[in-house]
Amino acid sequence: MILTIEAVRKSFAGPEGTLSVLDGLDLTLAEGATLALTGESGSGKSTLLTLIAGLDAPDAGRIHVAGKDVTALDDAGRAALRRDTVGLVFQQFNLIPSLNVAANLAFQARLSGRLDRAWLDEVTARLGLAELATRYPEQLSGGQQQRVAIGRTLAARPALILADEPTGNLDEAAADRVLALMLELSRDSGVALLMVTHSQRLAGRLDRRAHLSRGRIA
Numbered sequence: 001m002i003l004t005i006e007a008v009r010k011s012f013a014g015p016e017g018t019l020s021v022l023d024g025l026d027l028t029l030a031e032g033a034t035l036a037l038t039g040e041s042g043s044g045k046s047t048l049l050t051l052i053a054g055l056d057a058p059d060a061g062r063i064h065v066a067g068k069d070v071t072a073l074d075d076a077g078r079a080a081l082r083r084d085t086v087g088l089v090f091q092q093f094n095l096i097p098s099l100n101v102a103a104n105l106a107f108q109a110r111l112s113g114r115l116d117r118a119w120l121d122e123v124t125a126r127l128g129l130a131e132l133a134t135r136y137p138e139q140l141s142g143g144q145q146q147r148v149a150i151g152r153t154l155a156a157r158p159a160l161i162l163a164d165e166p167t168g169n170l171d172e173a174a175a176d177r178v179l180a181l182m183l184e185l186s187r188d189s190g191v192a193l194l195m196v197t198h199s200q201r202l203a204g205r206l207d208r209r210a211h212l213s214r215g216r217i218a
């Protein structure tokens, strides 16, 4: 398993008291498998991705990524996990403002020591980003920024991609092309994909679906 989640709990302190978001959640994902995570707004999908990525800690339970207990790693260990094993495509694109599109696309792959020029060029072309290569993030539309954020993660070929509505800013045709590229990467390179989506149409193209409700996978 690339990902094993056992009995994870997470709650937040809010103005009306404690809000329990994840309540004993279990989930597994095999190497190279693709999973669509659905659930109502506020059900905890983004929270779950944040915990898997080690950007926040669960209150209880265990999360293993590629055999490592994320909940037991220190800051440096969790940063190394994000550099070497887990790729993130979050709703805030986190592009580097001082780097142009080409440099943003290569950034993650270079950092993880997996820069493969031919694959980077293919990702760039397939996401329609070649003609934008010398632009800077602030000169891009929301959808263009989203494609750069996806490309940056795909270029690095991490063992596990966590994507939070990665095609939310794209029209249907562009969303289909992007998802096709992600699925192809999964099939050809054994990259596992956990993708949050509100689209039943897109969810149906992944191997499995998991629905988050009342803090657990239904």
Ligand SMILES: Nc1ncnc2c1ncn2[C@@H]1O[C@H](COP(=O)(O)OP(=O)(O)OP(=O)(O)O)[C@@H](O)[C@H]1O
Binding pocket: 012, 013, 014, 019, 021, 039, 040, 041, 042, 043, 044, 045, 046, 047, 048
């Ligand atoms: N850091 C935080 N502090 C307090 N409450 C939080 C925090 N992060 C998330 N929440 C609350 O936890 C709940 C789950 O939020 P989350 O963003 O995980 O939902 P989601 O399923 O991803 O929603 P959406 O589909 O709208 O993106 C929400 O009620 C949210 O307000």
